[in-house]
Amino acid sequence: MTAVTLADAPKLALRHRLAERGIDRTLLLILPGVIAIAALFCYPFVYGLGLSFQPAKGGVFGAYSAFFSDSFSEGTIWKTFGLAIPASLINVGLSVPISYRMRKDFRGKRLLLTLLVVPITLGTVLTAEGILEYFGPVGWFNQTLQKLGLISAGHPVTLINDYWGVLFSLIISGFPFAFLLTHSYLSGIHPALEKAASTLGAGWWQRFRFITFPLLLPGLLTTFCLTFVLGFSVFPSAIMVGDPDGRTHVISIEAYEQALQNFNYPQGCADAMIMTALMLAVIGLVMGVRRFFYAGSTGGKG
Amino acid sequence: MTAVDAPQTTRFNELRLNGISRAYGAHTALHPLDLTVRGGEFIALLGPSGCGKTTALNSIAGLLPLTAGSIELDGRRIDTLPPEKRGFGMVFQNYALFPHLSVRRNVAFGLRMRKVSKAETARRVDAVLDLVRLTDHAHKLPGQLSGGQQQRVAIARAIVLEPPLVLMDEPLSNLDAALRLDMRAEIRRIHQEFGLTTLYVTHDQEEALSLADRLVVLNAGHVAQIGTAPELYESPRSAYVAAFMGYRNILSLRAESVGADVATVVGEGFRLAGAVSGPVTSGSAVQVAIRPDDLKIAADGADVAFEAVAEIVEYHGREFQVDALTGAGTRVHLRTPERVAPGDRLSLTVDPRRALVFPDGGAA
Numbered sequence: 141m142t143a144v145t146l147a148d149a150p151k152l153a154l155r156h157r158l159a160e161r162g163i164d165r166t167l168l169l170i171l172p173g174v175i176a177i178a179a180l181f182c183y184p185f186v187y188g189l190g191l192s193f194q195p196a197k198g199g200v201f202g203a204y205s206a207f208f209s210d211s212f213s214e215g216t217i218w219k220t221f222g223l224a225i226p227a228s229l230i231n232v233g234l235s236v237p238i239s240y241r242m243r244k245d246f247r248g249k250r251l252l253l254t255l256l257v258v259p260i261t262l263g264t265v266l267t268a269e270g271i272l273e274y275f276g277p278v279g280w281f282n283q284t285l286q287k288l289g290l291i292s293a294g295h296p297v298t299l300i301n302d303y304w305g306v307l308f309s310l311i312i313s314g315f316p317f318a319f320l321l322t323h324s325y326l327s328g329i330h331p332a333l334e335k336a337a338s339t340l341g342a343g344w345w346q347r348f349r350f351i352t353f354p355l356l357l358p359g360l361l362t363t364f365c366l367t368f369v370l371g372f373s374v375f376p377s378a379i380m381v382g383d384p385d386g387r388t389h390v391i392s393i394e395a396y397e398q399a400l401q402n403f404n405y406p407q408g409c410a411d412a413m414i415m416t417a418l419m420l421a422v423i424g425l426v427m428g429v430r431r432f433f434y435a436g437s438t439g440g441k442g
Numbered sequence: 443m444t445a446v447d448a449p450q451t452t453r454f455n456e457l458r459l460n461g462i463s464r465a466y467g468a469h470t471a472l473h474p475l476d477l478t479v480r481g482g483e484f485i486a487l488l489g490p491s492g493c494g495k496t497t498a499l500n501s502i503a504g505l506l507p508l509t510a511g512s513i514e515l516d517g518r519r520i521d522t523l524p525p526e527k528r529g530f531g532m533v534f535q536n537y538a539l540f541p542h543l544s545v546r547r548n549v550a551f552g553l554r555m556r557k558v559s560k561a562e563t564a565r566r567v568d569a570v571l572d573l574v575r576l577t578d579h580a581h582k583l584p585g586q587l588s589g590g591q592q593q594r595v596a597i598a599r600a601i602v603l604e605p606p607l608v609l610m611d612e613p614l615s616n617l618d619a620a621l622r623l624d625m626r627a628e629i630r631r632i633h634q635e636f637g638l639t640t641l642y643v644t645h646d647q648e649e650a651l652s653l654a655d656r657l658v659v660l661n662a663g664h665v666a667q668i669g670t671a672p673e674l675y676e677s678p679r680s681a682y683v684a685a686f687m688g689y690r691n692i693l694s695l696r697a698e699s700v701g702a703d704v705a706t707v708v709g710e711g712f713r714l715a716g717a718v719s720g721p722v723t724s725g726s727a728v729q730v731a732i733r734p735d736d737l738k739i740a741a742d743g744a745d746v747a748f749e750a751v752a753e754i755v756e757y758h759g760r761e762f763q764v765d766a767l768t769g770a771g772t773r774v775h776l777r778t779p780e781r782v783a784p785g786d787r788l789s790l791t792v793d794p795r796r797a798l799v800f801p802d803g804g805a806a
Contacts, residue, residue, distance in 0.1 A: 330536070330538065332534050332536055332538035333538050333540060333541075335505050335525070335532075335534070335538065336532065336534055336538035336539075336540075336599075337540075337551070337555075338504075338505070338524070338525040338526045339503055339504075339505070339525050339526070339528075339530060339531065339532040339600075339609075340526075340531075340551050340552035340555055340599065340600075340603065341526045341529065341552050341555040341556050341603070342526055342551075342555045343524075343526055346555055350551070351540055354542050355541070355542055433542075434541065434542030434583075436541060436542075436583075436585055437541055437585060438541055
């Protein structure tokens, strides 16, 4: 140990004060990340935002008023919500009972986990191909229904090139994320809590309703936000298995067509900004709701 | 005490454990355990970690299914019931308080599950919070409480239901030494005030001796001995139990001659008389258990059992704690009021009634 002389004192104190505020050399580790975000996200975003205020006609807000005055383009908002909200609710809703059961050990748990998570590795295009084949007019799905006599030959159920195909696609690609997140949130809740509840007379439903669910809820809201964002920005599957000129003409298709088919960049940028604002609004709302719930430690010790 | 409104515990006459056991695959965590608990008794399950005591507690609570055996409460079989139907209170080692509920709602949880009326719930929760002295903290979340306070919430939550039996799983092991003593007294006080039948798991013999009416000492899933605190303390049945009851010196020696009560045992440098405490035969290997307090420095002319050189001397105020080494390298522990310095050569003796002679390996 070296003696601290009077001359050293102020210098040490400054370094100490900085360290107290979390400023030291390890802070440099976040530099690459900051550069990447600035170059690949902040700059394009600000550039696009600026571009959206420079339409060929209509003044500064021309592109925005053009979007909202055209009922077809404005309608993309509700079409997108119509896909993203149900898909996220279904993904989160399915994740809860499955991950609840997956907490216990059972034979084949690993295999089931793998099967549930594998769709992450499938690209959207592959998933779309599969949906097209399986749910198509002569796909296995319609053939099975026919064999069972539920539908008559020549009148297949229309699922592809429609709303349902895109919804399926969003569930297939979004569920693994929702499941993995829910699974990890759930395993963060100490199992002794449910045991304690059961010794206090709570049956399985009461244990879930009063203990596990309230502790899981903040995590579920976060999970909802994630799958919502995935669903709201749906693009390839809306084109491949959907009805891109009608029922699944979602906001990202609208932006794409404006920018790269009509070569109206300001309009495309404005559409993208509206899309971003809507997503942020939903996330803000959900996170606002989340604040009302207990979101602290769930490690059992309280 | 201020137990004006202390709820009357649901009494029972006896809880009978008939050969309950629990196996995980090929590993038997708990060998058949027979025990009859009378209403109002405080019983401690004592043993080192991994001896099966927590397994026993969880099986009784219904959190673990039994592999064999049955549990009867006043003749009614209850081991087939799920934990929520047994109605036993349980205090967990990590307290397992519901982190999102206030202290009051944690304590009220069980009453709420039993659909007790609001007024009745409020009255009983108030009474119990008063008993554990947490009235001022009722609105706080568990995370805002200290360890000792959390522990009291866990106890309050378990006893507010007036359960016939309270199960406690090492409830003091997460507390610091001073708080542990306070809480031990608190648990004793609550037990006396409520007349709660309690099954208490611990690895701490002092805790078990000071709290329990009867102790069950477990060794690797087997019952080593069941008895009252004085019974176990004065006459342990095996060297294993003796080691747990503060007989720190367990010497492996040989019986030279065995009488009705007294045996003469010898070993490298040892020659002493001890009380026969099991089936010991002449010439057989034995284990001799002696408390540190009972090893005395021999007065001139007295019989010397063995000699040892003091190695470590700790000052404990009224007396010295000495670790000494015999010529053959056996380490012995003793407590003495005489001043001893490291390196001193000690001639030691022991009262024959205070040296317990057990058969080697028998029932250990």
